Structures are given as structure tokens and as C-alpha cells.
Amino acid sequence: MSIVYFLFAQTLLFAIPLLVVALGGMFSERSGVINIALEGIMILGGFFGVFFINFMQTNQIMSGQALLILALLVSGIVGGLFSLLHAFASIHLKADQTISGTALNLFAPAFGLFIAKTIQDGVQSVMFENQFRIVEVPILSQIPVLGDLFFKNCYLTTFIGIFILIISYVFLMKTKTGLRLRSCGENPQASDAAGISVYKMRYLGVVLSGFLAGMGGLIYILPISTEFNCNVAGYGFLALAVLIFGNWKPWRIAGAAFFFGATKTIAYTYTSIPFLAALSLPATAYKLIPYIATLILLAFTSKNSAAPRAEGEPFDKGKR
Amino acid sequence: MKNKILLLLKKEGSKSFVSSLIAIALGLLFGFVIILIANPGDALEGLKLLLTGGFYRGAKSLGQVFYLAVPIMMTGLSVAFAFKCGEFNIGTPGQYIMGAFTAVFVALKCDFIPNSILWIVCIIAAGLAGALWAIIPGVLKAYRNVNVVISCIMCNYIGMLLVIEGIKATIYNPTGAESYSVPAEKAIPAFGLDKIFPDSNINFGIVIAILLCILAYIIMNKTTFGYELKACGYNPDAAKYAGMNEKKCIILSMAIAGFFSGVGGAIAYLSGTGKTLPISEVLPAEGFNGIPVALLGFNNPIGCIFAALFIGYINVGGNYMQSLNIAIEVIDIIVASIIYFSSFTLFIKMIFNKYKNKKQKSIEGGHES
Incomplete structure (x- = not known):
């Protein structure tokens, strides 16, 4: 049984950052702005978050879960501010939305590495100490099965991710603002006629996506490493894939992220799964599973994919 | 009037x-x-190096500019070509690495081909490999309506992993934990370009790249076929109504775009500079850097030539700038x-x-x- 718990924990490590970032992308795209800058925003958010942790830890100002929460906020705010650049170009200046997205993707790692090298005398990786793992949550960890699955050897970020999922669903699907935001991604001219400020809604969507993607960058790096090289291994692009795979809907995105996390877990832990290890296939075969499985699933489910209709189109009041 | x-x-x-x-x-x-x-102290000096870097060591630096520009010129052309046909080809890293592997494999393993034409065979094989890798997203889009962005991202990773496995199985050099490099006698010849730009890594690849850009421009703007591709990009429904086969357009435009990326990979690794394919799980930067080239070149094939040369130029300047302790990342910024x-x-x-x-x-x- 312990292997199941271990695999589940691994799956969450892969799935939660994807989930958070893809949900971010969802807000942006449902408001009508394509955000391919998720990767860049993750990197910059993660960088400042890690830098903040590094600073607090070396000066011994703060530590533990409180530091984690503050660092997540730092990452989110940096991501939100950074995404404003994308919002300004693609909403106000009506620019092609892939242009500013690409610019942000190129800018973020270069800027992070440049700052790190300049401050740390040519050393590019920012170190931090991982003191955020929760060995056991009191009381809750005593619940049979669930306690072992969720409340032992876990990270606070897992709960934050699930919390964000629920909030996102309620906000996007059940509130007035959420409905308005979605309408701007489907038919902005009609929203405008109904008295909704399309500009405001799209700014909201993009900044929310920046906030979540920035946080996602830190969530990605915290459990798996103790240094940050301004590299999130393509997770931003994978989150984009999860978003499309999840058909731009919160629960399906969660499903897609979990599916991806699970297949990726198999790829990296197959040696400890008895029947897979017995097959003695080359490691690459397992690593291919997440990508090939996604392609095959997409081939069967994409016929009625529902991208927001006005996605990628700059809002033009005079257009019908 | x-x-x-x-x-x-x-x-x-x-x-x-x-x-x-x-x-x-x-x-x-x-x-x-x-x-x-x-x-602050060296900023002016740094800017001067950055702006004049391409001429800093005369013809040598300029030759280096061409050398650096070729791979991103091809991936940029690839992105631009697909863009004109309405698809966002973010799969250039995968197509590029497939092309690079095919080129190195053919160069090292196909001994029966004489060295004088080997490089041509390698480049064509690489182009076809790139095209094949781009056809997958194209077919999935045409017949199953799969979003090209997501299938391209998946194909990038699949291509990268397959190439790593391919290297390990065929052209692996255990001492460096990387592939063998293509020896100079099998590389693309310089045809005298090395006389004009002495000591640089320039070869005939730059001419091939520029010719392909011009060819792409002609296909795009002077042929019925190119017109159909563009029409499908602008409005697939209208194109279909006008009797064009929009499925064919999508697949062919992706295949041609992939061909360009593959050729880019071949030229980069057939340069005779001892460049080797790594077995680390990292997508090649030259692939993604095609996107900025295409954008700077207004998605115009001719524009890509100048955009790639420009980025190559300031990268050479940035290399010299490192001597002033200014991190090279400033170029990307x-x-x-x-x-x-x-x-x-x-x-x-x-x-x-x-x-x-x-x-x-x-x-x-x-x-x-």
C-alpha cells in the first residue's frame, strides 16, 4: 500500500503546478487574450519568490510555512505585474498576442539570470533551503487512507492548489464578474453593448493569469530542488497544453493536470512499480507515455473542442 | 492618380x-x-562593443555573425511560413532536433555515399525528417481538429526523447556522453567563403539558408499553391467554398515549415566545428528562437533573413561584451x-x-x- 501513497504524492508534485498555471491561463483565454507567456511568467515569479526565500533564510528573518505563504504572494504579485506588460500590448495597443507573449518568454529567463549573475558575482543559480515539507498534519493524518494520501509528507502548496481550483470554479462559473469575463472571450461586442467594460475584464483575466502563473513557478520548484536556475523545464508550455486538453473548463483542467501528473509519475518511478520494472523496457519508453497518451486522447476528443470564440482577437468596438 | x-x-x-x-x-x-x-563604469564601452561587435575583429566577426544566424534563420522561416498559413508552429525545436540527428546519423553511418555529395544528401534527409515531424500535428489538425500548438508541444518532447534514444543506440560517444561530431571532411564545404571571412566558422550553409528564404518568398507570393495556402490561413471556410482542399493546405504548409526547421538543424551540425548532439533532456534553444526571428521579420521570408542576421550580429557583440563582466543574458533582454x-x-x-x-x-x- 505504501507504494500507492508514494505514487500519489509524486503525481501531486507534478500535477499541482500544472493545475495552478493552467487555471491562470484559463482566466486569460476565457477573457479573450491568448497567453503563451505562461512559461516566462512562471520563471520570473519563481525567481523572485526563491530570491525572497533566499534573502529571508540567509538573514534568518523568517522560516517555515509563514515564509512559504509570503513567498507565494511575492511570486504571484511579480507575475501579476509582469503580465501587465502583456495585457497592455495585447489589449490597449491591439498587438498580435503571440508577439508580446513571446517577448515575455524570452525576457524572463534572461532577466532572472542577469540579476542573479550581477548580484551573486557570476553565480547563476539561487539557492534555498527546503524547510517546507510537512511530515504529518496533526489529527487529519489519522484518517484512514485519506490521511495517508493527503496529510503525510505533504506540502502546503497542494492544499493551496486545490483551494485555487475551487475558488476559480466558483469565480468563473458562479459569479457575475465571472460570467462577464467569459462573455468578453466569446462576443466582446455584445458584452460592450451590454455595458460591460471589455478592457477592464480582459485586464482582470490577464492579471489573474499572471498571478497564478507566478505562484505556479514557485510551487513547481519548491518540492523538487534546492536551487533555481531560471528554468521551469517547459512547464508553462505544458500548462498551455493542459489548458487546451482541459477544454478551457476548471474541472476538466484539473482532470487533465492529474492525468498528466500520473503518466509523468509512471515515467520517473517505473522502477519501483513491480510489474512495470519486470517489463525491462528502456527508460525512454516510459518517458514518452505522457506525451503520446495526450496526443492519442486529443485525437479522439478534439472534434468538439470549445475554444473561446473571440480568443486572440483584439477588441474593436466598431466591428460586428 | x-x-x-x-x-x-x-x-x-x-x-x-x-x-x-x-x-x-x-x-x-x-x-x-x-x-x-x-x-555603470563600463556601460558605454559595453554598448560600443555591442553595436560594433559584428565588425570587432573584421571579417572574422562578420563570418561568425553569418554562422550564428543560419540556424535561427531557418527556424524563423519555419515559424513565419506556418504563420502565413494560419498555424502557429511552436514545434520547431522538435523538428530542428530531428533534422540535426538525421543529418549527423547519415553523415556518420552512410559511408557508401561519396563525401562530395554527402552533405547534400544529409541536408535533404534532415529536411524530410523535419517535415515528417511537422506532418504529425498537421494531420492531427486536418483530420481530428487537434490544436496545433498543443500537438506541436507534445511532438517536441517526443522528438527530443526519441533523438536521445537514437543517439544512444547508434552514434553515441561514451567518453563525452554525447554524440560523435561530424568530421570536417564530411561537413558542408565553404566554397571559398572561408577565404573572404578567414578564421570564422562560416560555410556554404548561409547561402543555402538565404536561397531557401527566397524560395519560400516565391512560393508564398508568386504561385497559385502559395495563394491557396494563404487563403486557407485567412479563412478556411471561404477557401473550402472556393474549391480549395483545406486539409491538404494545412498538412502541406506544416510539412514545408518542418522541412525548413530540419534543414536548419542539419546546417548547424554539419558545420565541421565539432558540434555534438547532447543527450540531456533539454529542447534546443535554436528552435524557440525562431519565433522572435519570425516576429522581427514580420513573418516575411525575406524579413527573416535580416532579422536572423541582426540577432546573430548582436549576439557576437554580446560575446565580446562578456570580457567586461557584463552577463551575456543582456542580449536576450x-x-x-x-x-x-x-x-x-x-x-x-x-x-x-x-x-x-x-x-x-x-x-x-x-x-x-
């Missing part, structure tokens, strides 16, 4: 040109400010800001037009009175 229209056309083009110059100036200015903050500012093109044009309209109105007003 005719003259007036010509004049207007000229102005439209010149406006694009002026606004890109503004973007480049703003980007460089921003980069300068960053250098100034990081290293500058390129990123140039791209960002180039998204203001529409805005700058709008200002131009407003200004012009005002002027015209005042002139017309004068006539009436």
Missing part, C-alpha cells in the same frame, strides 16, 4: 520600416539602461524588448495616420475656403 497610389504604398512600407527602427532603438536603449544599472516594442507597430502607425489625416484635413480645409 496612379502615382498617388504608388506613393501611398511606399509610405505603408516605410511606416513599417520606421516603426521597426523605433522598436530597435527603444530596445537597445532599454538594454543600455540595464547595463548602466548593473555596471534586448531582443525581448525589441520584440515587445515591435508590438507597438500598429500603435505607432496609428499615430502616423492621425498626424497625416490632420494635415490633410487642414490642407483640404484650405482649398475649400
Whole structure:
């Protein structure tokens, strides 16, 4: 049984950052702005978050879960501010939305590495100490099965991710603002006629996506490493894939992220799964599973994919 | 009347040109400010190296510019070509690495081909490998409506993993934990270009790349086939109604785009400089760097030539700048800001037009009175 718990924990490590970032992308795209800058925003958010942790830890100002929460906020705010650049170009200046997205993707790692090298005398990786793992949550960890699955050897970020999922669903699907935001991604001219400020809604969507993607960058790096090289291994692009795979809907995105996390877990832990290890296939075969499985699933489910209709189109009041 | 229209056309083009110059100036200015903050003492010297780096060591530096420009010129062309046909080809890293592996494999394993034509065979094989890798997203889009962006991202990773496995199985060099490199006698010949640009890594690849860009321009703008591709990109429904086969268009445009990326990979690894394929799980940067090249070149094949040369040029300058303890990442920061500012093109044009309209109105007003 312990292997199941271990695999589940691994799956969450892969799935939660994807989930958070893809949900971010969802807000942006449902408001009508394509955000391919998720990767860049993750990197910059993660960088400042890690830098903040590094600073607090070396000066011994703060530590533990409180530091984690503050660092997540730092990452989110940096991501939100950074995404404003994308919002300004693609909403106000009506620019092609892939242009500013690409610019942000190129800018973020270069800027992070440049700052790190300049401050740390040519050393590019920012170190931090991982003191955020929760060995056991009191009381809750005593619940049979669930306690072992969720409340032992876990990270606070897992709960934050699930919390964000629920909030996102309620906000996007059940509130007035959420409905308005979605309408701007489907038919902005009609929203405008109904008295909704399309500009405001799209700014909201993009900044929310920046906030979540920035946080996602830190969530990605915290459990798996103790240094940050301004590299999130393509997770931003994978989150984009999860978003499309999840058909731009919160629960399906969660499903897609979990599916991806699970297949990726198999790829990296197959040696400890008895029947897979017995097959003695080359490691690459397992690593291919997440990508090939996604392609095959997409081939069967994409016929009625529902991208927001006005996605990628700059809002033009005079257009019908 | 005719003259007036010509004049207007000229102005439209010149406006694009002026606004890109503004973007480049703003980007460089921003980069300068960053250098100034990081290293105030050497900032001016750094800027001078950056701007003149391509000529710093004369012909050698210039040859290096061409050498660096070729791979991103091809991936940029790949992105631009697919863009014109309405698809966002983010799969260039996968196509590029497939091409690179095929080229190195053919060069090292196909001994029966004489060295004089080996490089041509390698380049064509690499192009076909790239095309094959781009056809997958194309077919999935045409027949199963799979979003090209997501299938391209998946194909990138699949390609990268397969190439790693392929290297390990065939052309693995255990001492360096990488592939063997292509020896100089099997590399693309320089045909005297090395005489013009001595000591640099230049070879005939730059000529091939430029010719392919021109070819792409001709396909795009002077043939019925290119017209159909563009029409499918603008409005697939209208194109279908007009009797064009939109499925064929999508698949072919992706295949051609992939061909260009694959050739880029071949030229980079057949340069005879001892470049080897790594077995680390990292997508090649040259692939993604095609996107900025395409954007800077306005998705125009000819524009890609100049955009790639420009990025190669400031990269050479950036290399020299490292001697001043200015991190080379500043180059990417500058390129990123140039791209960002180039998204203001529409805005700058709008200002131009407003200004012009005002002027015209005042002139017309004068006539009436």
C-alpha cells in the first residue's frame, strides 16, 4: 500500500503546478487574450519568490510555512505585474498576442539570470533551503487512507492548489464578474453593448493569469530542488497544453493536470512499480507515455473542442 | 492618380520600416539602461562593443555573425511560413532536433555515399525528417481538429526523447556522453567563403539558408499553391467554398515549415566545428528562437533573413561584451524588448495616420475656403 501513497504524492508534485498555471491561463483565454507567456511568467515569479526565500533564510528573518505563504504572494504579485506588460500590448495597443507573449518568454529567463549573475558575482543559480515539507498534519493524518494520501509528507502548496481550483470554479462559473469575463472571450461586442467594460475584464483575466502563473513557478520548484536556475523545464508550455486538453473548463483542467501528473509519475518511478520494472523496457519508453497518451486522447476528443470564440482577437468596438 | 497610389504604398512600407527602427532603438536603449544599472563604469564601452561587435575583429566577426544566424534563420522561416498559413508552429525545436540527428546519423553511418555529395544528401534527409515531424500535428489538425500548438508541444518532447534514444543506440560517444561530431571532411564545404571571412566558422550553409528564404518568398507570393495556402490561413471556410482542399493546405504548409526547421538543424551540425548532439533532456534553444526571428521579420521570408542576421550580429557583440563582466543574458533582454516594442507597430502607425489625416484635413480645409 505504501507504494500507492508514494505514487500519489509524486503525481501531486507534478500535477499541482500544472493545475495552478493552467487555471491562470484559463482566466486569460476565457477573457479573450491568448497567453503563451505562461512559461516566462512562471520563471520570473519563481525567481523572485526563491530570491525572497533566499534573502529571508540567509538573514534568518523568517522560516517555515509563514515564509512559504509570503513567498507565494511575492511570486504571484511579480507575475501579476509582469503580465501587465502583456495585457497592455495585447489589449490597449491591439498587438498580435503571440508577439508580446513571446517577448515575455524570452525576457524572463534572461532577466532572472542577469540579476542573479550581477548580484551573486557570476553565480547563476539561487539557492534555498527546503524547510517546507510537512511530515504529518496533526489529527487529519489519522484518517484512514485519506490521511495517508493527503496529510503525510505533504506540502502546503497542494492544499493551496486545490483551494485555487475551487475558488476559480466558483469565480468563473458562479459569479457575475465571472460570467462577464467569459462573455468578453466569446462576443466582446455584445458584452460592450451590454455595458460591460471589455478592457477592464480582459485586464482582470490577464492579471489573474499572471498571478497564478507566478505562484505556479514557485510551487513547481519548491518540492523538487534546492536551487533555481531560471528554468521551469517547459512547464508553462505544458500548462498551455493542459489548458487546451482541459477544454478551457476548471474541472476538466484539473482532470487533465492529474492525468498528466500520473503518466509523468509512471515515467520517473517505473522502477519501483513491480510489474512495470519486470517489463525491462528502456527508460525512454516510459518517458514518452505522457506525451503520446495526450496526443492519442486529443485525437479522439478534439472534434468538439470549445475554444473561446473571440480568443486572440483584439477588441474593436466598431466591428460586428 | 496612379502615382498617388504608388506613393501611398511606399509610405505603408516605410511606416513599417520606421516603426521597426523605433522598436530597435527603444530596445537597445532599454538594454543600455540595464547595463548602466548593473555596471555603470563600463556601460558605454559595453554598448560600443555591442553595436560594433559584428565588425570587432573584421571579417572574422562578420563570418561568425553569418554562422550564428543560419540556424535561427531557418527556424524563423519555419515559424513565419506556418504563420502565413494560419498555424502557429511552436514545434520547431522538435523538428530542428530531428533534422540535426538525421543529418549527423547519415553523415556518420552512410559511408557508401561519396563525401562530395554527402552533405547534400544529409541536408535533404534532415529536411524530410523535419517535415515528417511537422506532418504529425498537421494531420492531427486536418483530420481530428487537434490544436496545433498543443500537438506541436507534445511532438517536441517526443522528438527530443526519441533523438536521445537514437543517439544512444547508434552514434553515441561514451567518453563525452554525447554524440560523435561530424568530421570536417564530411561537413558542408565553404566554397571559398572561408577565404573572404578567414578564421570564422562560416560555410556554404548561409547561402543555402538565404536561397531557401527566397524560395519560400516565391512560393508564398508568386504561385497559385502559395495563394491557396494563404487563403486557407485567412479563412478556411471561404477557401473550402472556393474549391480549395483545406486539409491538404494545412498538412502541406506544416510539412514545408518542418522541412525548413530540419534543414536548419542539419546546417548547424554539419558545420565541421565539432558540434555534438547532447543527450540531456533539454529542447534546443535554436528552435524557440525562431519565433522572435519570425516576429522581427514580420513573418516575411525575406524579413527573416535580416532579422536572423541582426540577432546573430548582436549576439557576437554580446560575446565580446562578456570580457567586461557584463552577463551575456543582456542580449536576450534586448531582443525581448525589441520584440515587445515591435508590438507597438500598429500603435505607432496609428499615430502616423492621425498626424497625416490632420494635415490633410487642414490642407483640404484650405482649398475649400
